[in-house]
Amino acid sequence: MQFFIEVLIGGLLSGVMYALVALGFVLIYKASGVFNFAQGAMVFFAALTFVGFKEMLAKHLGMDADSSMVFWLSFLLAFISMIVLGIATERIVLRPLVNQPHITLFMATIGLTYVIEGLAQMAWGANVRGLDLGIVDEPIAWLMDNYEIGVSKFDLFAAGVAASLVGLLALLFQYTKVGRALRAVADDHQAALSIGIPLQTIWRVVWAVAGFVALVAGMIWGARNGVQFALTFTALKALPVLILGGFTSVPGAIVGGLIIGASEKLAEVYVGPFVGGGIEGWFPYMLALAFLLVRPEGLFGEKHIDRV
Amino acid sequence: MARQIGDVIVDLQNISLRFGGVKALTDISFNVKEHEIRSIIGPNGAGKSSMLNVINGVYHPQEGQIFFKGALRPKMEPHEAAEQGIARTFQNIALFKGMTVLDNIMTGRNLKMKCNFLQHALYWGAAQKEEIAHRIKVEEVIEFLEIQDIRKTPVGRLPYGLQKRVELARALAAEPHILLLDEPMAGMNVEEKQDMCRFVLDVNDHYGTTIVLIEHDMGVVMDISDRVVVLDYGKKIGDGVPEDVKNNPEVIKAYLGTSH
Amino acid sequence: MLYREAGQFKATYAEDSQIFPIRQDKIGFWLLMLVFGAAVPLLANEYWLKAILIPVLIFSLAAIGLNILTGYAGQLSLGSAAFMAVGAFAAYNFILRIEGMPFLVALVLAGLTAALVGILFGLPSLRIKGFYLAVATLAAQFFIVWALVKFPWFSNNSSSGVVTAQDVTILGYTFATPEAKYVLTFLIVAFMALLAKNMVRSSTGRAWMAVRDMDVAAQVIGFRLMRTKLLAFAVSSFYCGVAGALYAYTYIGTVEPEGFNLDLSFKILFMIIIGGVGSIMGSFLGAAFIVLLPIFLDNLVPAIFGDSLGAGFVSNFQLIVFGGLIIFFLIVEPHGLARLWQIAKEKLRLWPFPH
Ligand SMILES: Nc1ncnc2c1ncn2[C@@H]1O[C@H](COP(=O)(O)OP(=O)(O)O)[C@@H](O)[C@H]1O
Ligand SMILES: [Mg+2]
Numbered sequence: 001m002q003f004f005i006e007v008l009i010g011g012l013l014s015g016v017m018y019a020l021v022a023l024g025f026v027l028i029y030k031a032s033g034v035f036n037f038a039q040g041a042m043v044f045f046a047a048l049t050f051v052g053f054k055e056m057l058a059k060h061l062g063m064d065a066d067s068s069m070v071f072w073l074s075f076l077l078a079f080i081s082m083i084v085l086g087i088a089t090e091r092i093v094l095r096p097l098v099n100q101p102h103i104t105l106f107m108a109t110i111g112l113t114y115v116i117e118g119l120a121q122m123a124w125g126a127n128v129r130g131l132d133l134g135i136v137d138e139p140i141a142w143l144m145d146n147y148e149i150g151v152s153k154f155d156l157f158a159a160g161v162a163a164s165l166v167g168l169l170a171l172l173f174q175y176t177k178v179g180r181a182l183r184a185v186a187d188d189h190q191a192a193l194s195i196g197i198p199l200q201t202i203w204r205v206v207w208a209v210a211g212f213v214a215l216v217a218g219m220i221w222g223a224r225n226g227v228q229f230a231l232t233f234t235a236l237k238a239l240p241v242l243i244l245g246g247f248t249s250v251p252g253a254i255v256g257g258l259i260i261g262a263s264e265k266l267a268e269v270y271v272g273p274f275v276g277g278g279i280e281g282w283f284p285y286m287l288a289l290a291f292l293l294v295r296p297e298g299l300f301g302e303k304h305i306d307r308v
Numbered sequence: 309m310a311r312q313i314g315d316v317i318v319d320l321q322n323i324s325l326r327f328g329g330v331k332a333l334t335d336i337s338f339n340v341k342e343h344e345i346r347s348i349i350g351p352n353g354a355g356k357s358s359m360l361n362v363i364n365g366v367y368h369p370q371e372g373q374i375f376f377k378g379a380l381r382p383k384m385e386p387h388e389a390a391e392q393g394i395a396r397t398f399q400n401i402a403l404f405k406g407m408t409v410l411d412n413i414m415t416g417r418n419l420k421m422k423c424n425f426l427q428h429a430l431y432w433g434a435a436q437k438e439e440i441a442h443r444i445k446v447e448e449v450i451e452f453l454e455i456q457d458i459r460k461t462p463v464g465r466l467p468y469g470l471q472k473r474v475e476l477a478r479a480l481a482a483e484p485h486i487l488l489l490d491e492p493m494a495g496m497n498v499e500e501k502q503d504m505c506r507f508v509l510d511v512n513d514h515y516g517t518t519i520v521l522i523e524h525d526m527g528v529v530m531d532i533s534d535r536v537v538v539l540d541y542g543k544k545i546g547d548g549v550p551e552d553v554k555n556n557p558e559v560i561k562a563y564l565g566t567s568h
Numbered sequence: 569m570l571y572r573e574a575g576q577f578k579a580t581y582a583e584d585s586q587i588f589p590i591r592q593d594k595i596g597f598w599l600l601m602l603v604f605g606a607a608v609p610l611l612a613n614e615y616w617l618k619a620i621l622i623p624v625l626i627f628s629l630a631a632i633g634l635n636i637l638t639g640y641a642g643q644l645s646l647g648s649a650a651f652m653a654v655g656a657f658a659a660y661n662f663i664l665r666i667e668g669m670p671f672l673v674a675l676v677l678a679g680l681t682a683a684l685v686g687i688l689f690g691l692p693s694l695r696i697k698g699f700y701l702a703v704a705t706l707a708a709q710f711f712i713v714w715a716l717v718k719f720p721w722f723s724n725n726s727s728s729g730v731v732t733a734q735d736v737t738i739l740g741y742t743f744a745t746p747e748a749k750y751v752l753t754f755l756i757v758a759f760m761a762l763l764a765k766n767m768v769r770s771s772t773g774r775a776w777m778a779v780r781d782m783d784v785a786a787q788v789i790g791f792r793l794m795r796t797k798l799l800a801f802a803v804s805s806f807y808c809g810v811a812g813a814l815y816a817y818t819y820i821g822t823v824e825p826e827g828f829n830l831d832l833s834f835k836i837l838f839m840i841i842i843g844g845v846g847s848i849m850g851s852f853l854g855a856a857f858i859v860l861l862p863i864f865l866d867n868l869v870p871a872i873f874g875d876s877l878g879a880g881f882v883s884n885f886q887l888i889v890f891g892g893l894i895i896f897f898l899i900v901e902p903h904g905l906a907r908l909w910q911i912a913k914e915k916l917r918l919w920p921f922p923h
Contacts, residue, residue, distance in 0.1 A: 035699045096899045103644055106699050107841060108898045110834060114891025122884040239703045276718040285707035289692055292704065296695045305327065308357070308366060308398050308784050364788060390790030402785035404778050406846065414771070415778050419790040421771045425799060428773075431766035436582070439770055443581040482789065 006150050007269050008262055013155035015261020016162045017224075020217040021238035022245065022253035023166065024210040029247045031182050031206040032094060033102060037109040040235025041116040042211060045085065047218030047227045050078040051131050052124035066132065075215075082211025085116070090203045117232065128228040131219065133157075158220045165216055166254065169209070178205050240288035246298030255299060260284045313534060314342030316378075317486065317518055318363060323372035325358055325542075332358040333369065334542045340486070345512055345519045347529045349553075350539035351562070356522045357399050359539070360488045363520065364389040364396055391419060395484035397475045399491045399522070403463045409474050410459045413449060416481030417442045446481055453477050453507060469500040476504075480511065486518045487511065493523060501525065505532060530554060538562070587765055605754055609747045617746040618819075620863070624856045625750075625757045626814045631839040631851035632764050633807030638837075639846035640768055641800035642780025643693050644702045647709035648808050648836040653828035654682040654712060655809025656816040657722050660731050664724060671736050675756070675813050682809020683802040685712070690801025694794050697783075709830055716825035723825075730824040733816045749818040756814065760807065765848045767803070776800050777846075838890060842897050844906025853905040861893075862886055 021043055028036045036042075053074035058065035093108055135157045139150040173179035181202050221231055241260050245252025264283045272279050297304060318340040325333040333355045340346045348356045361367040362374070365384040374381045376392060384392075395416070404412050421442060427435040450456055453473055458466060463474055472492055479487060489508065493501045505528055511517050523529050529536060530550040538546035538559045546552075546559040553559055588594040604621075612621060634648045659678035663669050689708040693701050716722050716729050723729040736743040736752065743752050767773050775796045778786035787793055816823045835858055843854020869882050901907055 093895055093899075100898075100902075103698055104898055104902065106644070106702070107837070108895050110837070111891040111894030111898070114834075114887045114894070116891075118884040118887030118891065122881065122888070126880055126884075236706070239706065243700060243703055278714060278718065282707060282710035282714050285703065285710055289704045289707045292692055292696050292700060296700070305367070306784050308361065308400070308402060366784060366788065386784070386787040387790050387792050390788060396788055398785065402782050402788075404781035404785070406781050407774070407777050411774055411777070415774045415786075415789055415791075418771055418775060423771065425767055425772040425803070428770035429763040429767045431770060435766075435770060439585065440581045443585065447581075478789070 002148050004266075007265050009149070009151050010155065011262035011265030012258050013152070013159050013261070014265065015258040016155075016159040016254075017217065017220055017257075018237055018241050018261055019254045019257025020162045020165065020213065020220070021235045022241040022257055023169070023250065024213040024217070025238055025242055026245075026247065026250055026253045027169075027206050027210045027213065029242075032203050034094065034105045034109065035102065035247070036112075036210070037106060038089075038112040038116055039210065039214065039238065040232040041113040041120075042082070042085070042214040043218040043221065043235045044227075044229065044231040045116050045120040045218075046078055046082055046211065046215035047131065047222035047231060048120045048124045048129075049081045050074050050215065050219060051129045051222065051227050053077045055129075066134075078215055079212060082215055083208040086207030086211045087204050090200060090207055094203060095200065113232075117229070121229075126229065128226045129222075131222040131227050133219065133223045135223075137224070154224065158224075161216060161220060165213065166250065169213075169250070172209070178202065182206060237284050240284040243288040244291055244299055249298075252299055260287065263287060311343050311513060311516060313344045316340070317342045317376070318520075319375035320359075320362070321373045321375070323359075323362055323369045323374070325355075325362060325367055325369040331542050332367075333362070333539075336372075336539070336542075336544045338537045338544065338547055340518060340520055341534075342485075342518055343512070343516045344534040345508070345521060345532055347521045347523060347533040347536045348539060349523065349526075349529055349536060353541075354539040355542040356539055357490055358542075360396060360490055360520065360522065363486075364394045364488060390482065393482075393485035394488065395479035395482045395486070396488035397472070397479050397490055397492055399494070401468075401471045401475055403471055403475055403478070405464045406462070408460050408462055409455065409466070409477075410446065410450075412463055412474055413446045413477045413481045414442065416449075416478040417445060419482065449477050449481050452480070452510075454503075469496050472496070472504070473507075476507065483515070484517060486520065489519060489521045489523075491522050491524065493525060493528060501528065508532065585769070587769070601758065605751070605758070609751050609754075612750075614746050617750045620859060622746070622750055622753050622819050624852075624859045625753045626811050626819055627836065627839060627855035627859060628852045629757050629760060629814065630808050630811035630836050631843065631855050632761060632848055633804045633811060634836050635840045635846065635848065635851050636764060636768070636776070636807065637800050637804035639840055639844075639850075640773060640780065641776035641797060641804075643690075643797060643800060644699065645705040645804070646702050646830070646833050646837065647689070647705035647707075647712075649828040649830070649832035650709045650712035651682045651686055651805045651808035652812025652815060652832070653716055653825055654685050654805075655679060655812030656823050656828070657716055657731070657825070658682065658809065659813035660733065660816065661722065661724075663734050671738050671817075675810055678813040679806040679810040682812070683806040686801040686805025686808075687798050690798050690805075693797045693801065706830075709833055713825045713828060728824060729826075730822060731816075732822045736817050743818070753814055753818045756810070760810065761848055761852075764807070768848065772799070838894055840904075841894055842904050844904035845902070847904070847906035849909070850904050850906030853909070857905065858890075861889065865889065 021039060024039045024042065025036055028034055028039070051074075054065055054070055057063070057070050057073055061070070063070055089112065093112055094105070097105055097108055135154050137152050137154040140153055140156065173183060178201075182205070217235075218227070218231065221234060225231070225234070237260065238257075241253060241256040243256070244259055245254070245256025264280050264287075267283045268277070268280045316339045320339065321337050323333055323336045324331070336355075336359070348359055350356050358367060362369050365386045365388060368383055374384075376384075404415065407415075421438055423435040423438050427433075431439075450459060453476065455470065455473060455477065458470060458474075463471060466474065476489070476492060492508070493504050496504065508519060508521070509532060512519050521529070521533065533550055535548060536546070536550055536553045537544060538553060538556070540562040545562055546556040548556075583589065586594075588597055608621065609617070630648055630652055633651070634645060637643050637645050655678040658681035659674045662674040662677050663671070685708075689705065692704045696704065720726070720729075723731045736749070738752075743749050768776070775786070775791045776799075778789065778791055779793060779796050779800075783793060786796070812828065820827075839854035839858045840851060841854070842857050843852065844850020865886055866882060869877070869885055873881075897904055
């Protein structure tokens, strides 16, 4: 039983990280109806840019790479890079494709994925890099001593960051003008225009925010598994998360992430050994698929009948 | 008129249809007789399109029964309705945008084409013969609707009025018993409307096709309909020959009185 | 006035519905067949045959497969490579395990196996659309590759699933030289392309396109969504499966499941976007483009930037160019090279008297 709980909690916590990536998808989808396949690449780009700046700054300023000054400066620079990337995407990719079928935009973001991956590696090289956030990946002593359940400090920290980020975004949506406009856009483009903020501005803000989310997600993932190309595959798992949670729902992304995270770990541990292991690679997709067959509208989506 | 109006062919009894909390149709009963032109009128959102969608199986009402040719029709899918000889056009044109006019109309004949995909792959003998035989039928429709010179044009490039005509052509290519027309003249100029009116009457007259028509132009409706049913907020408020409907006070209040 | 339609009146509907109603097109087509079927194998060197022509043909076939599903039937798939893998490993096992299995029969069986798997993964398409479905096809991509690696039976117990294709022998003749393999590939691909063209220009193709363009209207007209979509999945997967088998048998010889990865699926998707979504000819153009582009860049980049940049730079540059081109084509010419070719022909038709 202890073991089960351990796996479950580990899974839930890694699910939080999936949710973090999924959150980026949801933001962009809500605001512009674009299913941004490049979100995974953005996570990779952000993480790589962050460590890249860190190395560079340390070298040029002659400072310790682990000093907080270098950390925050790199964070800022990486964030600025994500903003630039977001604005460029809006200008170069989205604007010319406005009013095109969703599927066209989707394919364009697949192209964007390649561009971002290429740019990231061209700028910073393709070596795997470590990233140390100063939180060790070891069990929390108190839980271990009293209940013999191993829960990683790092995972808990990641979950905390994700939760704060969600909270922050919720505040942003609730209390800022752009946030209100954003919610209006999700419902109705015309209505949003009447708020007086140009659609393009809203898109840029959203892509920048999604870039910020990608940066946070990338740093956490990168600290855990190293900053490497495989990040993009991990980030792809946000897709099944979205299918479970629905594309437009922030709580959906979180619940979906938790379900995917927990079930894939449980499946790997309890089913994996019988089939040779490694099922984490496809299990989330299959789960999402099975789920779709039962409930095509997602957990929180409403049943929709095409109007003719 | 020379044509003979026949027995009831579609009979709707106590139909209610909801979308979540929206009541699109509430306890509606009416029938359609063979060979007649039956119009459905009412303000926007009254449930007219929903009515057509119920008839050909696009929507399934929560309550009520549909009798088709005298037999109770259980939950019927759209393609089954098509197999029963029900064809239709849509309020918002539903042509296949990526295809030419000719191909669009050819799709109307799909139920009559019997070759399978392997025969199509070889395109030899039966498949080729079939394709050409149906092409001849389609050309008749093209000629009837006077759209010869746009045959090979992708439908997306056509003006609105012509698209509506192509959609009618696609429906006619199926040689339907019942034709459901959802605002076929909306957005047309006077001349286009006259053409469309003529086509509808011709189809009804020549082929005896039963027609259920949704139309906002009162002049047209009163002119060509045999019977008219009036909907308002999903409820039936009038039903009968044009003359009666025109004088029905409730109808006047709900519909004719407004700016439609 | 070399290229003109004028004066060529089509007296019958049969003539009007030919693949090439214009005489010059027909002549051009047969010339092309002659060049690629006869002249090329005689003239081309081994490098061209092995590194360019054979893969272009094979990828064209895969692209036709994806085009049937995505371009014609409108069901976006990100798992084409997985169906190629099914074809490759099915062919390997049929030939391995059935004594005296003729190659061409194995090829058809490989296609059918892929078709069956395709139908299985196509089932969700009955309930879900658009990118929901794209995610479902990712399930196929990851699951199939995983299964081929994990179950040693598929690769006859070789480590990590690597298999070496057996000799290709038809009626006692072994296709061993690049020339022979090329000709065989050419004939199979040309034949299957013709079948595909025939399907898409008849009622089957119209059903696919109707479902793609407006599924509700398609149903109302009498098309059965389930049958139409599943047929598209089956036929598409059949094509990908045969392409996968050819990939193993006439192209690289030794294959492993990981070779049929998501990247390859994307490449095939790129082929149809660049070549032309919903065009058989575009599938060829796109495949040629995607095969040639890296070779071109490999030579061009060092020539411009010097050798100092290293292989990493070139491959990243390639990623950017690929991605950029996809975006470019989606924005500027969503119908791809095939459309550009058509526009060029229309210009030519008016030449030298443009109106
Ligand atoms: N597919 C659908 N989903 C949700 N609501 C619908 C759908 N189709 C129709 N409705 C609702 O049903 C009501 C009747 O619509 P409709 O039949 O289109 O009216 P009409 O054709 O008379 O203008 C409207 O309130 C409309 O919003
Ligand atoms: Mg309506």
